[in-house]
Amino acid sequence: MKLVYLDNAATTRVDPQVFRTMRPYFTQKYGNPSEVHSLGRQAKEAVEKSREQVAGMLGCKNAEVIFTGSATESINLSHKGLIEALLPQFQNGRRPHIITSTVEHKAVLETCAHLETLGRAKVTYLQVDKYGMVSIYDVRKEVRPETVLVSVMYVNNEVGTIQPVSQIGRLLKAINHERTHNKPHIYFHTDATQAVQYLDCGADKLGVDLLSFTGHKIYAPKGVGALFVKTGTPLIRQLDGGDQERKLRSGTENVPYIVALGKAVELSQKSKIKRQKEMERLRDKLIKGVLEIPGVSLTGHPKIRAPHLASFIVEGVEGEALQLLLSDKKVIVSTGSACTSQSLTPSHVLSAVGIPAELAHGSLRVSLGKDTTEEEIGYTLKVLREATEKLREMAPDLSELRGAFATI
Amino acid sequence: MEDIFQKIYSPKVLKHMKNPKNMGKIADANAQSLVGNPHCGDVMKLYLKIIKNGGQEYIKDIKFQTLGCGAAIATSSMITTLVKGKRLDEAEKVTEKAIAEALGGLPPIKFHCSVLSAEALKKAIADYRSGK
Numbered sequence A: 001m002k003l004v005y006l007d008n009a010a011t012t013r014v015d016p017q018v019f020r021t022m023r024p025y026f027t028q029k030y031g032n033p034s035e036v037h038s039l040g041r042q043a044k045e046a047v048e049k050s051r052e053q054v055a056g057m058l059g060c061k062n063a064e065v066i067f068t069g070s071a072t073e074s075i076n077l078s079h080k081g082l083i084e085a086l087l088p089q090f091q092n093g094r095r096p097h098i099i100t101s102t103v104e105h106k107a108v109l110e111t112c113a114h115l116e117t118l119g120r121a122k123v124t125y126l127q128v129d130k131y132g133m134v135s136i137y138d139v140r141k142e143v144r145p146e147t148v149l150v151s152v153m154y155v156n157n158e159v160g161t162i163q164p165v166s167q168i169g170r171l172l173k174a175i176n177h178e179r180t181h182n183k184p185h186i187y188f189h190t191d192a193t194q195a196v197q198y199l200d201c202g203a204d205k206l207g208v209d210l211l212s213f214t215g216h217k218i219y220a221p222k223g224v225g226a227l228f229v230k231t232g233t234p235l236i237r238q239l240d241g242g243d244q245e246r247k248l249r250s251g252t253e254n255v256p257y258i259v260a261l262g263k264a265v266e267l268s269q270k271s272k273i274k275r276q277k278e279m280e281r282l283r284d285k286l287i288k289g290v291l292e293i294p295g296v297s298l299t300g301h302p303k304i305r306a307p308h309l310a311s312f313i314v315e316g317v318e319g320e321a322l323q324l325l326l327s328d329k330k331v332i333v334s335t336g337s338a339c340t341s342q343s344l345t346p347s348h349v350l351s352a353v354g355i356p357a358e359l360a361h362g363s364l365r366v367s368l369g370k371d372t373t374e375e376e377i378g379y380t381l382k383v384l385r386e387a388t389e390k391l392r393e394m395a396p397d398l399s400e401l402r403g404a405f406a407t408i
Numbered sequence B: 001m002e003d004i005f006q007k008i009y010s011p012k013v014l015k016h017m018k019n020p021k022n023m024g025k026i027a028d029a030n031a032q033s034l035v036g037n038p039h040c041g042d043v044m045k046l047y048l049k050i051i052k053n054g055g056q057e058y059i060k061d062i063k064f065q066t067l068g069c070g071a072a073i074a075t076s077s078m079i080t081t082l083v084k085g086k087r088l089d090e091a092e093k094v095t096e097k098a099i100a101e102a103l104g105g106l107p108p109i110k111f112h113c114s115v116l117s118a119e120a121l122k123k124a125i126a127d128y129r130s131g132k
């Protein structure tokens, strides 16, 4: 068996077609889009074509797409840029208020924390239910007169749960509609990183003003991302310089990577429904098989989940050890166990969904890709079962373990 | 393809992790310990069979059960091979450093896993002495 790569939620292999499309922009069409000569124009056209491809997916105007270096950068630009733009409206100790959730990616959580530290914003972190889902009632409850930004991810990258993004969008639209002139508009951001290739990302349908995603989860290379900025959304750029990207993100455009992103988006949209259906079938087969192993439970929502993501708690084993044994059998997966994190704390998402640390220890995330086959799923189930049995044999009995944490 | 874990762990750690020595229980153990790792929630159990011979105490048999990362399993396996057959007073002197060194080193973030093994042995010996 060749390598079975089931960590596509972490990153994907660059699609050969994407790679072929970007390649000429390194050594042949290497112009700077800011230059008006033929090479420059050629590069500019390529960037604009890519913008059109992304806009096509989002159902927005080309001018509403900003290319960045990553989803993290998009999020930083979105949140910091928006708050900076709105800050002058807040006086006498009042501060802009952000609502986000406890299960967001670190890029959102850390950006919000930074804004709080700077004294530029107050942040409310919404709790989630046991599936990792945000409730729109909670969103409504937390809205204050100072609320200017709601940021909720589309698909959780660890447990796969799909958030009620379009419902939140509608709710905010209704609230904004009723807001009188002395209350600020509430802008809505979603981190769509894990969603773009499978779920409907029409900006209007979602009701978002800001949407971010990255290329490397959709078969483009690492180092390129995009931010959708709805016309009229106030934003102050975080990179000053030569006014590229509608003056919102200075720096010479990373032409080959932008070309790759556009191509990857185009390819993913072409086969979206088919890819989604096929992947759901394989994912369900995987989930069914894994749950047949005793002492295993699914994390995230059982139904409302992204097609490529399956995540579990395997009781009585530790995630890194499991990862290691699977890797030995050429199966690549991921874990949220404390033992694999630099801080030796379990994943914040697993904690937020109420999984105690000792169970989070046995966390396993399997994320499928467009090239995942039925055979690979079958093989994975086999080696996962073997590895789990082997590790449980090494460990104290499950019954003893359950009591052990109380006594140590 | 090169395994990512080869970058993190020495070949010896991987060997012990994949095929640990002295794993399991001892039915007639006369010393036991259960220790947990406050850092990441790992659990290790040690079973010892200690015998007296010519006025000396020896570790005749030792087995472990560990729930933990690769390093925790490998250090468990290593400590059992280091002390099996040893005199009790010699076995007691085995430090976490010695375990890590015998494994060809551990990444700094994994040092605490070797502490777990050393602690388990100390606790088991204390258990033996208290019950004597």
Ligand code: FES
Residues within 6 Å of the ligand: A338, A339, A340, B037, B040, B041, B042, B068, B069, B070, B071, B072, B110, B112, B113
């Ligand atoms: S046992 Fe948790 S890091 Fe080793």
